[in-house]
Amino acid sequence: MAALWEDVLYNEPVIREAALLAVDAALLEGVLMRTEEEPNASDVVNYAPFTLLPSAVPSALFEQAYAVQQDFNLLVDAISQNKEFLERTLASTIKVDDFTAQLFRIYTQVLEEGLAQSVFLGINRSDYMFDRGVDGTPALKQIEINTIAASFGGLTSRTLAVHRQVLKALGKSEEASRLLPNSPSKGLALGIAKAWELYGSQSAVVMFLVEEVQRNIFDQRCVENELWNRNIRVIRKRFRDVFEKGSLDDARRLYIDGQEVAVVYYREGYVPKNYDLQNWEARLLLERSRAVKCPDIATQLAGTKKVQQELSRPGTLERLLPGHVESIARIRATFAGLYSLDLVSASRVSMSGAGMNVQGEEGDKMAATAIADPDWFVLKPQREGGGNNLYGEELRQVLEKIKDSPERTSYILMDKIKPQPSKNYLLRAHSPLTVSECISELGIFGVYVRQGKEMVMNKSAGHLLRTKAVEHADGGVAAGVAVLDTPYLV
Ligand code: ADP
Numbered sequence: 001m002a003a004l005w006e007d008v009l010y011n012e013p014v015i016r017e018a019a020l021l022a023v024d025a026a027l028l029e030g031v032l033m034r035t036e037e038e039p040n041a042s043d044v045v046n047y048a049p050f051t052l053l054p055s056a057v058p059s060a061l062f063e064q065a066y067a068v069q070q071d072f073n074l075l076v077d078a079i080s081q082n083k084e085f086l087e088r089t090l091a092s093t094i095k096v097d098d099f100t101a102q103l104f105r106i107y108t109q110v111l112e113e114g115l116a117q118s119v120f121l122g123i124n125r126s127d128y129m130f131d132r133g134v135d136g137t138p139a140l141k142q143i144e145i146n147t148i149a150a151s152f153g154g155l156t157s158r159t160l161a162v163h164r165q166v167l168k169a170l171g172k173s174e175e176a177s178r179l180l181p182n183s184p185s186k187g188l189a190l191g192i193a194k195a196w197e198l199y200g201s202q203s204a205v206v207m208f209l210v211e212e213v214q215r216n217i218f219d220q221r222c223v224e225n226e227l228w229n230r231n232i233r234v235i236r237k238r239f240r241d242v243f244e245k246g247s248l249d250d251a252r253r254l255y256i257d258g259q260e261v262a263v264v265y266y267r268e269g270y271v272p273k274n275y276d277l278q279n280w281e282a283r284l285l286l287e288r289s290r291a292v293k294c295p296d297i298a299t300q301l302a303g304t305k306k307v308q309q310e311l312s313r314p315g316t317l318e319r320l321l322p323g324h325v326e327s328i329a330r331i332r333a334t335f336a337g338l339y340s341l342d343l344v345s346a347s348r349v350s351m352s353g354a355g356m357n358v359q360g361e362e363g364d365k366m367a368a369t370a371i372a373d374p375d376w377f378v379l380k381p382q383r384e385g386g387g388n389n390l391y392g393e394e395l396r397q398v399l400e401k402i403k404d405s406p407e408r409t410s411y412i413l414m415d416k417i418k419p420q421p422s423k424n425y426l427l428r429a430h431s432p433l434t435v436s437e438c439i440s441e442l443g444i445f446g447v448y449v450r451q452g453k454e455m456v457m458n459k460s461a462g463h464l465l466r467t468k469a470v471e472h473a474d475g476g477v478a479a480g481v482a483v484l485d486t487p488y489l490v
């Protein structure tokens with residue numbers, strides 16, 4: 001099969017002109033980011049990096065990813081309500097990983113006090129790559145699911161128009177008309193608005209909890225604007241503001257600057273560097289409150305890599321989603337090989353029952369296998385935001401060093417997905433225009449709202465395609481590696 005866009009890919013004058021048009025279109029459509037130099041000011045902004053051309057995505061896999069999203073929503077929500085599962089799954093991890101341990105402490109503390117929150121809002125993004133099977137047929141494999149601060153739903157809603165225009169300029173109007181509509185920012189806002197409404201106070205606001213460094217503010221503004229359009233008031237605050245000015249009343253209603261907060265939407269709080277002692281205090285205050293947290297701390301824990309690995313164990317999905325036979329089959333079909341690196345001794349101390357020793361033995365076996373053949377695996381710590389995983393020689397060295405230490409338990413091991421690369425131009429400010437060998441990652445946004453025990457909304461809310469040059473093993477758009485893309489179904 002001929003590669004997509006092959007007729008124009010190496011036509012330099014045509015590509016050059018298309019790139020100029022593309023960049024201006026991106027600026028006009030609002031595919032924007034603040035600059036590295038001035039991450040907290042909008043005086044000078046630039047376009048967020050994106051591909052010149054849409055990338056090919058197999059339509060069957062695209063449909064499969066959409067079809068399983070409501071199942072993943074159900075699953076994440078079920079995990080977040082299952083204390084026994086979270087405790088058992090994270091027991092070995094929290095002994096060695098301070099960040100997960102601190103989240104877990106807050107989780108336990110909030111449960112002991114009793115939840116004031118009764119409306120729950122989940123916004124997640126399940127990410128996939130297309131693995132090249134033995135016979136060359138691509139298969140959809142989940143990379144991870146992000147249950148906190150899943151980003152780029154806003155900017156990707158505006159990338160489509162850019163790619164449509166580029167294709168038209170290249171004389172490909174028919175292809176342009178085939179690009180699918182996509183507006184995650186609307187879907188995300190719909191969920192937030194529903195949670196706000198169920199919270200039930202007309203005068204209460206939605207609080208976006210944002211980082212100290214806010215380069216990706218336009219992505220968030222897309223969602224904010226949708227809320228303003230629905231006459232819902234939005235405020236932007238940092239942990240520091242919550243620490244200084246946040247309080248709870250007797251019914252644990254959350255107030256900041258005298259305003260009641262109905263929904264806290266975290267675009268912050270997902271990595272250790274987001275926290276100092278005061279910020280942990282602020283997090284605890286938010287979690288104790290009645291406000292709808294998106295996500296609550298249990299749902300954040302449900303998105304850890306350790307939980308992902310445990311889900312792939314035989315019988316786990318059946319226990320978490322009893323009776324949901326078809327959902328389980330759809331979910332399991334997307335799993336790549338995932339392996340525990342728990343130690344035999346660590347599991348003996350922490351757990352009763354023979355089952356956990358099996359994990360320890362698997363840990364020893366898999367550590368040895370990965371050291372012998374690192375190129376087949378990815379070593380993942382309990383971190384988010386890209387750039388934390390280990391590959392190849394580095395994986396081997398690190399695993400060799402920690403293979404008999406409890407530190408090994410803070411990682412999981414995953415089969416490396418090897419997609420078929422394709423060619424594209426990655427447009428990035430101040431970078432030369434050259435063709436790159438690329439691979440893509442497809443994300444599907446999921447939104448759900450639960451009131452007490454009842455699911456009142458469970459939807460997929462659009463997609464995100466991110467593409468990067470093959471030489472970068474890791475890292476997303478925010479990490480400066482991947483760029484925004486639009487799927488072209490083939
Ligand atoms: P994070 O939470 O930091 O985004 P991910 O699990 O998504 O962690 O890993 C970051 C990046 O590493 C992914 O976007 C992908 O490019 C790459 N990656 C992760 N897991 C795999 C895998 N199993 N095979 C190939 N690449 C992977």
Ligand code: MG
Binds near residue numbers: 144145383385
């Ligand atoms: Mg992640």
Ligand code: MG
Binds near residue numbers: 143
């Ligand atoms: Mg990721």
